[in-house]
Amino acid sequence: MLTGARVMAIPLVMLLLAYPGKVTDFLGALCFGAAGATDFLDGFFARRHQLVSRAGKFMDPLADKLLITAALIMLVASGRVAAWMAMVIVGRELAVTGLRGLAAADGIILAPDRWGKSKTLLQIVALTALILHNSYFGVDFAYLGNVLLWAALVITLISGVSYFLNFFRKEPEIF
Numbered sequence: 001m002l003t004g005a006r007v008m009a010i011p012l013v014m015l016l017l018a019y020p021g022k023v024t025d026f027l028g029a030l031c032f033g034a035a036g037a038t039d040f041l042d043g044f045f046a047r048r049h050q051l052v053s054r055a056g057k058f059m060d061p062l063a064d065k066l067l068i069t070a071a072l073i074m075l076v077a078s079g080r081v082a083a084w085m086a087m088v089i090v091g092r093e094l095a096v097t098g099l100r101g102l103a104a105a106d107g108i109i110l111a112p113d114r115w116g117k118s119k120t121l122l123q124i125v126a127l128t129a130l131i132l133h134n135s136y137f138g139v140d141f142a143y144l145g146n147v148l149l150w151a152a153l154v155i156t157l158i159s160g161v162s163y164f165l166n167f168f169r170k171e172p173e174i175f
Helices: 004-019 021-046 054-077 084-104 114-132 141-170
Strands: none
Touching: 004 021, 004 054, 004 084, 021 054, 021 114, 054 084, 084 141, 114 141
16 A cells, blocks of 8 residues: 555656745655655565555556656756666666566565665755745755765665675576
8 A cells, every 4th residue: 555655656756846836845855755655664564564565566566666766757857866867776776676587587585675665765865955945944856855865876776786796696697
């Protein structure tokens, strides 16, 4: 249910980002941040109550990728994120998703590691700040979001390399 809620939040986030303004930015950040938080709650409840399923293993990362990609596209369109940064992040997501599919076909599970989990958290926090965009309580969220997005970009690349290295350690003769 939490994964489904994350997917259903995407059109609302996109709608709010399509009409930038202090109120819509705040509501968009609130909606995006809440949707991002469901990712962590989802994992917590699934592990705690042993509700891990094959469908959940597929849908959870897909929901994350859809949410992150939708926000990045809207933020590029509004000029808040450089297109090349969005492309690197989305490209990594597609590459790792393809790699996981290739690994799964050979019976290899590439489980998320600490880099992947850190990447997701940092992306959500950075994008929430970039969606908020305005200054509140003396904090320039546009600047903060950009700094965090640079950090997220570095962790995103490290995480992607980590997945590929883990794959080739487990399956050295795949190609």
